[in-house]
Amino acid sequence: MxxxxxxxxxxxxxxxxxxNINPINRVENIPLIEGVGRVLAEDVIADxxxxxxxxxxxxxxxxxxxxxxxxxxxxxxxxxxIGIYYAxxxxxxxxxxxxxxxxxxxxxxxxxxxxxxxxEYTKKIGDFIEIYRxxxxxDNIAPEGEDIKKNEVVLKVGEFLTxxxxxxxxxxxxxxxxxxxxxxxxxxxxxxxxxxxxxxLKNSQIYDINSYTINAIVESxxxxxxxxxxxxxxxxxxxxxxxxxxxxxxxxxxGGSSVGSKDLLSDIVENYGKIHFHGLQVKPGKPTLxxxxxxxxxxxxxxxxxxxxxxxxVFLIPALRKLAHLPPKEDRVxxxxxxxxxxxxxGREQFFTVKLNGDTAMPVFKQSGDITSIAxxxxxxxxxxxxxxxxxxxxxxxxxxxx
Amino acid sequence: MxxxxxxxxxxxxxxxxxxNINPINRVENIPLIEGVGRVLAEDVIADxxxxxxxxxxxxxxxxxxxxxxxxxxxxxxxxxxIGIYYAxxxxxxxxxxxxxxxxxxxxxxxxxxxxxxxxEYTKKIGDFIEIYRxxxxxDNIAPEGEDIKKNEVVLKVGEFLTxxxxxxxxxxxxxxxxxxxxxxxxxxxxxxxxxxxxxxLKNSQIYDINSYTINAIVESxxxxxxxxxxxxxxxxxxxxxxxxxxxxxxxxxxGGSSVGSKDLLSDIVENYGKIHFHGLQVKPGKPTLxxxxxxxxxxxxxxxxxxxxxxxxVFLIPALRKLAHLPPKEDRVxxxxxxxxxxxxxGREQFFTVKLNGDTAMPVFKQSGDITSIAxxxxxxxxxxxxxxxxxxxxxxxxxxxx
Numbered sequence: 001m002x003x004x005x006x007x008x009x010x011x012x013x014x015x016x017x018x019x020n021i022n023p024i025n026r027v028e029n030i031p032l033i034e035g036v037g038r039v040l041a042e043d044v045i046a047d048x049x050x051x052x053x054x055x056x057x058x059x060x061x062x063x064x065x066x067x068x069x070x071x072x073x074x075x076x077x078x079x080x081x082i083g084i085y086y087a088x089x090x091x092x093x094x095x096x097x098x099x100x101x102x103x104x105x106x107x108x109x110x111x112x113x114x115x116x117x118x119x120e121y122t123k124k125i126g127d128f129i130e131i132y133r134x135x136x137x138x139d140n141i142a143p144e145g146e147d148i149k150k151n152e153v154v155l156k157v158g159e160f161l162t163x164x165x166x167x168x169x170x171x172x173x174x175x176x177x178x179x180x181x182x183x184x185x186x187x188x189x190x191x192x193x194x195x196x197x198x199x200x201l202k203n204s205q206i207y208d209i210n211s212y213t214i215n216a217i218v219e220s221x222x223x224x225x226x227x228x229x230x231x232x233x234x235x236x237x238x239x240x241x242x243x244x245x246x247x248x249x250x251x252x253x254x255g256g257s258s259v260g261s262k263d264l265l266s267d268i269v270e271n272y273g274k275i276h277f278h279g280l281q282v283k284p285g286k287p288t289l290x291x292x293x294x295x296x297x298x299x300x301x302x303x304x305x306x307x308x309x310x311x312x313x314v315f316l317i318p319a320l321r322k323l324a325h326l327p328p329k330e331d332r333v334x335x336x337x338x339x340x341x342x343x344x345x346x347g348r349e350q351f352f353t354v355k356l357n358g359d360t361a362m363p364v365f366k367q368s369g370d371i372t373s374i375a376x377x378x379x380x381x382x383x384x385x386x387x388x389x390x391x392x393x394x395x396x397x398x399x400x401x402x403x
Numbered sequence: 404m405x406x407x408x409x410x411x412x413x414x415x416x417x418x419x420x421x422x423n424i425n426p427i428n429r430v431e432n433i434p435l436i437e438g439v440g441r442v443l444a445e446d447v448i449a450d451x452x453x454x455x456x457x458x459x460x461x462x463x464x465x466x467x468x469x470x471x472x473x474x475x476x477x478x479x480x481x482x483x484x485i486g487i488y489y490a491x492x493x494x495x496x497x498x499x500x501x502x503x504x505x506x507x508x509x510x511x512x513x514x515x516x517x518x519x520x521x522x523e524y525t526k527k528i529g530d531f532i533e534i535y536r537x538x539x540x541x542d543n544i545a546p547e548g549e550d551i552k553k554n555e556v557v558l559k560v561g562e563f564l565t566x567x568x569x570x571x572x573x574x575x576x577x578x579x580x581x582x583x584x585x586x587x588x589x590x591x592x593x594x595x596x597x598x599x600x601x602x603x604l605k606n607s608q609i610y611d612i613n614s615y616t617i618n619a620i621v622e623s624x625x626x627x628x629x630x631x632x633x634x635x636x637x638x639x640x641x642x643x644x645x646x647x648x649x650x651x652x653x654x655x656x657x658g659g660s661s662v663g664s665k666d667l668l669s670d671i672v673e674n675y676g677k678i679h680f681h682g683l684q685v686k687p688g689k690p691t692l693x694x695x696x697x698x699x700x701x702x703x704x705x706x707x708x709x710x711x712x713x714x715x716x717v718f719l720i721p722a723l724r725k726l727a728h729l730p731p732k733e734d735r736v737x738x739x740x741x742x743x744x745x746x747x748x749x750g751r752e753q754f755f756t757v758k759l760n761g762d763t764a765m766p767v768f769k770q771s772g773d774i775t776s777i778a779x780x781x782x783x784x785x786x787x788x789x790x791x792x793x794x795x796x797x798x799x800x801x802x803x804x805x806x
Binding site: 036057108171173194212303371401 | 458489492508509571576596601604618712733
């Protein structure tokens with residue numbers, strides 16, 4: 001059994017991950033309707049002005065502004081109504097001096113008109129409309145191209161597609177989007193004691209947890225999980241799997257990266273590729289490996305479910321999001337008071353999981369081997385290296401597990 | 404054209420929405436692997452203890468603690484190694500006084516042993532192991548049931564399934580989850596001027612934007628969008644569509660809820676069902692309707708794309724999440740300084756969209772009819788009723804559009 005040579009601090013590990021992960025290049029075409037959460041792989045340019053014509057931004061009357069110069073509350077101007085323009089209609093009526101046309105929001109402005117009077121400032125009397133407020137040229141008109149100009153770059157490559165940005169793409173009539181593919185993430189659980197949920201447990205066996213937690217993390221961060229299942233901690237089997245990693249944009253192994261005698265992953269990655277770090281100065285999650293084989297990144301996560309999942313939040317998510325061209329996940333942090341005193345390791349930065357109850361943080365961390373140490377938590381706070389205990393009622397900053 | 408009778412303030416509108424939306428009852432069974440983001444529709448109880456046996460939480464040697472009482476750094480105790488326990492193996496070796504067994508993390512504790520000495524505090528000399536540190540009973544043993552106890556309710560009905568909670572379900576061997584169905588949301592765009600992206604535009608026509616922005620909002624909030632497309636603003640067509648709303652858990656119309664002469668939705672909802680509010684004291688988004696027909700909620704959103712989408716963030720998302728049993732979306736708020744002075748309506752609460760540039764908030768709001776007023780924004784700040792302008796360099800709280 002070999003000890004870790006040097007434990008890498010969290011920020012250094014994140015820097016190494018960031019330096020050694022490249023966003024994927026593969027692109028695909030998808031329908032506009034499926035675009036939410038995807039990332040544009042091309043600049044999108046408008047072929048025409050939006051709106052494509054001067055249009056009314058109010059319900060009211062299209063007028064010549066100069067006809068309304070003398071209008072006010074006590075002395076309205078009277079204009080002759082010569083027609084109605086509904087939105088979507090394609091009429092060609094010319095307004096002359098002294099005339100107006102009833103117009104609804106979104107309707108093209110009739111020829112000859114240069115302003116719209118809101119219906120609230122008018123009164124209809126037979127064929128005539130009394131105008132109670134002076135307008136000036138352009139009032140209540142959205143001019144052609146106000147929203148988006150022809151030949152404008154509407155969205156650039158790398159843009160994360162929110163509902164609003166999809167709206168802008170709809171506005172310019174895009175039906176197909178060129179986006180980056182979702183990165184393929186291979187997921188393996190290793191260990192002779194691990195079996196698939198559903199299979200009856202024999203003595204000494206436990207169910208695979210990590211494939212499921214990692215699968216969920218991958219899916220929630222813009223990547224496509226490929227669950228490869230459980231493989232034995234045997235050298236030839238593991239070596240074959242490690243070489244299969246070329247089929248994925250990133251591969252996550254869990255178990256098999258600690259220093260136990262059956263922990264072979266690091267030897268194999270070292271042999272066929274390169275290790276960027278092995279061993280983190282964090283708790284839980286010390287026995288974590290990050291490396292690559294043929295430029296395909298590999299994570300070796302601890303077998304302990306809470307270690308594995310906590311590390312997935314802290315280290316894997318940034319990797320996945322960079323691969324997928326996604327913006328970094330922003331932490332949501334709330335302040336709370338610790339419900340009871342706790343002890344820490346002191347030698348490593350500890351992620352201490354808590355459940356929030358109002359502004360009280362209840363410790364829920366039991367052991368790294370217990371999935372309930374994280375399943376029952378709303379988030380965690382960080383206990384720095386060198387701190388050996390945190391007293392009851394201390395204010396802590398809880399980083400929430402993002403949903 | 405009829406004016407709004409009374410404009411409803413935002414908080415009152417949200418209260419009305421909350422009072423008149425009930426979470427759906429329909430449930431379905433899904434595989435564990437598809438569980439992330441879903442909501443449990445039943446209590447889940449553990450059929451067995453997790454771990455199912457006392458296991459070692461360290462690599463080291465299983466011992467009788469009483470054999471190590473005199474051990475210390477300078478005077479080790481020597482124990483005879485009588486075997487090896489790997490994780491997943493099912494051996495039956497009994498430890499007698501003076502004996503030990505090499506054991507790896509996760510392995511069942513051999514009969515007769517009651518503690519594990521970490522490998523770091525041992526030295527192997529032939530068949531004998533020198534122990535350099537005293538242990539006490541239970542050291543480095545995770546006892547049966549420490550994580551989850553048999554017959555314990557692991558997760559309750561209504562629980563939102565995070566990666567950690569899915570891990571707990573895997574730990575107890577669940578393969579199928581009973582969850583609430585995703586609510587079906589019908590989406591209609593109304594208006595004679597609106598056409599589907601991809602169809603060539605005639606004069607006076609524009610592309611449908613709202614179906615796409617609402618579709619994205621629905622999909623990102625745990626519901627299933629059913630895009631019904633564009634319907635004409637004609638009374639019989641609209642009435643038929645409104646009656647079709649019984650096929651959906653909630654229906655969103657956009658366009659057709661303002662007070663223009665062709666705006667018929669409110670008449671029809673009033674005729675066949677009930678209006679909870681019509682007209683909001685907000686900008687953009689005043690002409691918004693919320694009602695129901697046969698207990699199926701209906702939103703009538705403004706036709707203007709930014710009004711429609713802003714309202715979807717503020718009013719529709721809470722409705723969707725309540726329908727779907729999802730926890731409320733928590734706002735992410737950042738402070739920023741306004742890059743230039745702006746004016747507000749004053750009579751209505753205004754949601755003013757901005758783009759963030761460091762700690763500067765650049766106004767991007769143009770007109771409610773312009774999708775870029777929101778597509779180019781990172782979030783918005785709220786200008787209260789009665790405030791008519793906000794000066795350059797004022798600190799504002801920007802509510803981010805959640806991704």
